[in-house]
Amino acid sequence: MTAPTGHSETVEALIDRLFREECDWPNLIKTVRSAKSIDLRTAIRLVFQHEGWRRLCNHRINHDAECRKQALHELRHHGDENPLIVMDGATLRIAGIR
Secondary structure (H helix, E strand, C coil): CCCCCCCCCCHHHHHHHHHHCCCCHHHHHHHHHHHHCCCHHHHHHHHHCCHHHHHHHHHHHHHCHHHHHHHHHHHHHHCCCCCCEEEECCEEEECCCC
8 A cells, every 4th residue: 555645745646646556446545535534425526536537437337347336336325416426328427527
């Protein structure tokens, strides 16, 4: 796992560094939440603002069975209330991103 962030590192810089280091998703979210003392959904929304993570996640939720399963679960349980994931025809995508 990557070294903790310094106090001067912005959340955007942290997320970008973790992307470049090819951090896995659970450790990415754990690190962002811990470093910035934020809740799970806020951490995910911040990560989805990063172009590289967004592109990777859009690909994985449509091509990796486990990621798709988790995305569909998110859609079923939180789809009506400020969703993270939306269904675009037969394709899943990160909400707000085309």
